[in-house]
Amino acid sequence: xxxxxxxxxxxxxxxxxxxxxxxxxxxxxxxxxxxxxxxxxxxxxxxxxxxxxxxxxxxxxxxxxxxxxxxxxxxxxxxxxxxxxxxxxxxxxxxxxxxxxxxxxxxxxxxxxxxxxxxxxxxxxxxxxxxxxxxxxxxxxxxxxxxxxxxxxxxxxxxxxxxxxxxxxxxxxxxxxxxxxxxxxxxxxxxxxxxxxxxxxxxxxxxxxxxxxxxxxxxxxxxxxxxxxxxxxxxxxxxxxxxxxxxxxxxxxxxxxxxxxxx
Amino acid sequence: xxxxxxxxxxxxxxxxxxxxxxxxxxxxxxxxxxxxxxxxxxxxxxxxxxxxxxxxxxxxxxxxxxxxxxxxxxxxxxxxxxxxxxxxxxxxxxxxxxxxxxxxxxxxxxxxxxxxxxxxxxxxxxxxxxxxxxxxxxxxxxxxxxxxxxxxxxxxxxxxxxxxxxxxxxxxxxxxxxxxxxxxxxxxx
Numbered sequence: 001x002x003x004x005x006x007x008x009x010x011x012x013x014x015x016x017x018x019x020x021x022x023x024x025x026x027x028x029x030x031x032x033x034x035x036x037x038x039x040x041x042x043x044x045x046x047x048x049x050x051x052x053x054x055x056x057x058x059x060x061x062x063x064x065x066x067x068x069x070x071x072x073x074x075x076x077x078x079x080x081x082x083x084x085x086x087x088x089x090x091x092x093x094x095x096x097x098x099x100x101x102x103x104x105x106x107x108x109x110x111x112x113x114x115x116x117x118x119x120x121x122x123x124x125x126x127x128x129x130x131x132x133x134x135x136x137x138x139x140x141x142x143x144x145x146x147x148x149x150x151x152x153x154x155x156x157x158x159x160x161x162x163x164x165x166x167x168x169x170x171x172x173x174x175x176x177x178x179x180x181x182x183x184x185x186x187x188x189x190x191x192x193x194x195x196x197x198x199x200x201x202x203x204x205x206x207x208x209x210x211x212x213x214x215x216x217x218x219x220x221x222x223x224x225x226x227x228x229x230x231x232x233x234x235x236x237x238x239x240x241x242x243x244x245x246x247x248x249x250x251x252x253x254x255x256x257x258x259x260x261x262x263x
Numbered sequence: 264x265x266x267x268x269x270x271x272x273x274x275x276x277x278x279x280x281x282x283x284x285x286x287x288x289x290x291x292x293x294x295x296x297x298x299x300x301x302x303x304x305x306x307x308x309x310x311x312x313x314x315x316x317x318x319x320x321x322x323x324x325x326x327x328x329x330x331x332x333x334x335x336x337x338x339x340x341x342x343x344x345x346x347x348x349x350x351x352x353x354x355x356x357x358x359x360x361x362x363x364x365x366x367x368x369x370x371x372x373x374x375x376x377x378x379x380x381x382x383x384x385x386x387x388x389x390x391x392x393x394x395x396x397x398x399x400x401x402x403x404x405x406x407x408x409x410x411x412x413x414x415x416x417x418x419x420x421x422x423x424x425x426x427x428x429x430x431x432x433x434x435x436x437x438x439x440x441x442x443x444x445x446x447x448x449x450x451x452x
Contacts, residue, residue: 190401204348213348230349251402255330255351257337 040242047237051168052250055235058139058166059254062117065130066091066229066256069119072127075263084148088127090224091258092203093118095153102222105203106215111153112223114199115172118152121260131156134169134200136176139233141165168236170249172197184236184249191234191251204228206261224262230255313439320407320434324444328432331411332446335361335430340423340452353396360393362415364423372414375429383445384412384431399436407434410443425451 012020070091074080081087084099094103095110095118103109111118115134120127127146132139133156140162144155156162173181174197185192192198204211206227207220214221231254236247285293334352338345344358353359363371372394376385390397395412409432416427426449433443 188402202349210346211348216348228349230351253351255334 037243043239044237044241044243044248047239047241048248048250051235051237051248052252054166055233055250055252059231059233059252061141061165062132062231063254063256065119065121066117067259068123069121069130069256069258070260070262071121073260073262075261085127085146088120088122088146088260088262090262091120091260092223092226093120093129093152094223095151098151098153099149102224105205105217105221105223105226109223112201112203112226114197114201117201117229118156120146120152129155131162132165132201133162134172135162137167137169137173138164139166139169139200166233166235168238168247169200169233170236171200171232171234180247183246187246188249188251191249198232198234200231200233202230202232204230226258227261228255228257316405317439317441320405320437320439320441321444323403323407324409324432324434324441327409327411328430328444328446331413331432332428332430332448335413335428336448336450340426340450354398357396358393359396360415361413361428362417362423362426364417364419367417367419370414370416370429373412373431375414381445382414382429382447384414384429384433384443386410386412386431386433386443405434405437407441408436409434423452425449 070088072087074087074089077087089099090102092112094112096103096108105112110116111131111133117132119130121130122128123130123143125145128143129146129152131142131144131152134140142156142162144161146152147155170177170181170184173184185195189195203214203226205214205217205221205225207217207225211227212220214226217225232251233253234249234251236249240247331352334347338361343361343364345353345361346358347353348355360372363369370382373391374385374388375382377383390410390412394414395410397408397410399406399408411430411432413428413430415429417423418425418427428448428450430446430448431443434441
């Protein structure tokens with residue numbers, strides 16, 4: 001018998017290889033599909049965590065600022081200084097007619113309002129005005145030294161005084177981004193009762209009959225009587241959810257309690 | 264040359280049509296083992312999801328209890344009732360209580376039980392009016408009922424000198440079982 005290479009060596013045929021490759025590719029495609037879903041979920045969750053964290057930091061800062069507002073109060077001086085920038089007239093400053101006549105919270109006040117709050121306190125370098133104001137979907141913050149005879153709104157209205165503090169706040173996005181706002185309200189109806197913009201700041205005033213909402217406290221609903229502020233921040237993620245193409249929204253609430261009454 | 268002899272003599276020779284594979288029983292056995300392993304691993308997924316949800320709920324309960332504790336601690340010792348026009352730490356149009364100076368040294372409010380030498384709110388007892396409330400957050404997808412309660416121990420020497428506050432938060436009505444949270448703090452002059 002002549003020695004020669006065996007006719008059949010047990011290798012795969014081209015057809016077998018092609019079928020095997022096709023099956024492999026199908027499985028790979030399915031796995032990549034799963035991978036993509038998991039990537040999308042991951043990115044959404046990261047966005048959510050980011051929005052949550054930023055909102056939490058913002059609430060903490062506002063609550064801290066409010067808690068120390070009104071220092072030093074007039075009552076801490078044996079004789080009230082002639083220079084009104086040496087003391088805090090009230091924990092919450094107001095406009096119009098600052099330092100002359102107080103306005104009614106919820107009606108005649110331009111600030112404090114649903115989306116605007118000016119605190120008056122000494123953070124260690126003299127009495128300052130700290131202002132939080134929502135413009136569009138950005139919450140701005142500023143600190144300016146209090147000057148005697150000045151108006152707090154005018155003092156914080158110069159160019160570059162207010163700096164962005166928290167972005168993508170949708171409490172009052174109705175005007176700035178109506179289409180987006182409608183989508184968010186539809187997706188999260190419980191966050192926007194009646195589809196209305198949600199106030200960031202809600203004020204509670206001291207009255208002889210106990211604490212009441214400033215807007216319902218009649219003549220007691222003035223800025224110097226504000227004792228608590230409830231803060232609600234509704235913040236959307238920077239990018240929409242890749243699966244639903246809708247922005248996800250987190251809502252956080254906090255409460256500041258001032259410890260320095262004005263008198 | 265019979266067949267057996269040829270198998271022994273030429274083990275690597277091609278024998279098309281007479282290849283020896285696994286038997287059906289072997290395959291079934293192998294599949295069974297693989298399935299048992301896969302099922303065991305797959306059961307970890309729902310349990311980890313459940314644990315994640317439970318942890319999140321526990322975190323929520325802790326935040327609620329802290330919020331309530333912060334509000335109760337801020338109330339002056341001279342004051343034994345409080346209201347909240349926002350309805351957050353005391354329901355709207357109700358007056359909540361914070362101890363009884365006429366009954367010093369006693370636990371006033373929600374019943375308390377001792378667990379590991381720490382007082383915790385006893386959630387097997389019914390809610391005491393003025394010392395707790397329940398509510399459901401409409402934004403909470405779990406639909407849990409948040410049950411917030413507190414108890415107060417007042418010490419006096421003519422006037423109130425200190426107040427020990429025990430706050431509990433319990434989220435129930437969810438699919439998974441959650442345990443209540445209790446916090447314990449004190450305010451003194």
